Amino acid sequence: MKKVIFLFIFSLLILPLSAQFKAKMLFNTMDKHHDFTVYSADEGYRYEFNEDGQEGVILVQKGSKELIILMPQQKMAMKAAKESPMSMASDPLQSYKYHEAMGILKEVGKETVNGIACTKFELWNKENANQKMYTVWLSDKYEFPIKMVNHIDGVEGTGMELKDVQPWTPNADSFSIPKGYQVIVVP
Numbered sequence: 001m002k003k004v005i006f007l008f009i010f011s012l013l014i015l016p017l018s019a020q021f022k023a024k025m026l027f028n029t030m031d032k033h034h035d036f037t038v039y040s041a042d043e044g045y046r047y048e049f050n051e052d053g054q055e056g057v058i059l060v061q062k063g064s065k066e067l068i069i070l071m072p073q074q075k076m077a078m079k080a081a082k083e084s085p086m087s088m089a090s091d092p093l094q095s096y097k098y099h100e101a102m103g104i105l106k107e108v109g110k111e112t113v114n115g116i117a118c119t120k121f122e123l124w125n126k127e128n129a130n131q132k133m134y135t136v137w138l139s140d141k142y143e144f145p146i147k148m149v150n151h152i153d154g155v156e157g158t159g160m161e162l163k164d165v166q167p168w169t170p171n172a173d174s175f176s177i178p179k180g181y182q183v184i185v186v187p
Contacts, residue, residue: 022168
């Protein structure tokens, strides 16, 4: 009996950590390909990237109405509303969440994407029932989209997909602006 109680308590301690992960994100938008490393935890998620020699980090804290873009080489942080054009262009999840409010989400089945069990959803426009806006494969385990296809912009292959998902544990400052950064608020 003691063994069963110990295993139950141990599983309660481990379960919250299982939803934390890091993965490679392949993000295609406006005929441009981006490679990000995405980190997700209870506090939120972050993307790290290096494009044309420019390092960057996108921070999205749960419960915050802002998206933060860090530019480590300049020691600068830009804050913008999650629904701003800059936020939606930088973060495929923010674009999806913005459009989700204008659509009707329909569950269309279960599928496995890159070894992860997902529920597949389609987001249809409320105003135009014939317009599919997104197809999303949401992982129940990670509570995060593993794959998204954006049908709005009309460009074939627009969307994102996670690969090489692995467990990850954040440190205390994974979702905060480092000390000494200049903070700019973008309207």
